[in-house]
Amino acid sequence: MDSALPSNESTPERTQRSSNVFRRMPSLVLLAGALCFVVGPALYFWQLKQKVLVTPWYIPGLSTLGAVTMVGMLYVRPNVWRGILCAGSVVLCGLEWYGLGVGVSTPVYHGPVRVGSAVPAFSTQLSSGLEFTNQDLTSAASTILVFFRGRW
Amino acid sequence: MIELGELEKQHVEFTKRGVRVIVVSNDPVEMATMNQADFPHLIVVSDADQSMAKALGMIHPGAGEHRDDTNAPTILFVDGDGTVRDMAQPLRIINRLSPADVLATADKLWGAPQ
Numbered sequence A: 001m002d003s004a005l006p007s008n009e010s011t012p013e014r015t016q017r018s019s020n021v022f023r024r025m026p027s028l029v030l031l032a033g034a035l036c037f038v039v040g041p042a043l044y045f046w047q048l049k050q051k052v053l054v055t056p057w058y059i060p061g062l063s064t065l066g067a068v069t070m071v072g073m074l075y076v077r078p079n080v081w082r083g084i085l086c087a088g089s090v091v092l093c094g095l096e097w098y099g100l101g102v103g104v105s106t107p108v109y110h111g112p113v114r115v116g117s118a119v120p121a122f123s124t125q126l127s128s129g130l131e132f133t134n135q136d137l138t139s140a141a142s143t144i145l146v147f148f149r150g151r152w
Numbered sequence B: 001m002i003e004l005g006e007l008e009k010q011h012v013e014f015t016k017r018g019v020r021v022i023v024v025s026n027d028p029v030e031m032a033t034m035n036q037a038d039f040p041h042l043i044v045v046s047d048a049d050q051s052m053a054k055a056l057g058m059i060h061p062g063a064g065e066h067r068d069d070t071n072a073p074t075i076l077f078v079d080g081d082g083t084v085r086d087m088a089q090p091l092r093i094i095n096r097l098s099p100a101d102v103l104a105t106a107d108k109l110w111g112a113p114q
Helices: A004-024 A026-049 A058-076 A080-103 B002-009 B011-016 B029-038 B051-055 B099-110
Strands: A123-126 A131-133 A143-147 B020-025 B043-046 B074-078 B084-088
Touching: A026 A058, A026 A080, A058 A080, A123 B051, B002 B011, B002 B020, B002 B029, B002 B099, B011 B020, B011 B099, B020 B029, B029 B043, B074 B099, B084 B099
Parallel strands: A143 B020, B020 B043
Antiparallel strands: A123 A131, A123 B043, A143 B074, B074 B084
8 A cells, every 4th residue: 555655646647747848848749749640650661671561550650659659749738739730630640540430441251263164264364365264273383373463 | 663673583492392373463464574584483364354254253343553453462382283282471462471481481382492
């Protein structure tokens, strides 16, 4: 019980100190919040340079951090411009979560391909112009068939 | 073309396993020809009318550059007799199996090279 006392006493002091950061250095806090929105895409650019194609959850994660910072800033030092900035950051953050969570989802597969069954009949062409059909998959070694898209 | 480039880099490993890699897009022949030149160890299919993608149900409606239909990113592992042994579709269109994952799946299905 005794050990809890100093902690309880120091809580208001800690709160005061943390809100002082918002009061004393509003520009710095705003800059830190804004940076969170920039660092995510920059990291994703670097990730693509490393040729790693995984979901960049850190983008909305960092934006959330940025939005929380903006909201904290608005709470401590409210004004119209900070309100607009704060609202914009929250909307952007929401869009990023929606975009990664829902917007780039691959549609659920309902096609005819079944594991253990033959590849359905098709006919198309190779880059050379020669015909390419499902029969070409039965006359050679194992095949890895990659349906790709995009330019990245 | 990160996906194709990373697969191309692993061509020695695919050859060791006796596996060929066929890549399919709905690009016209001219673009597919350029891709074939860039990635000579892959076999590039020009499925410009999406006849193959439609037959196999690999269409992502309205997701193309001009809101047209495009391919849903998918990898099929097909035996020499034309039987599908495995199918991998990422949860998100921005994800892909890494070449290491592709090779691991191939090894699981067809055995690792000696």
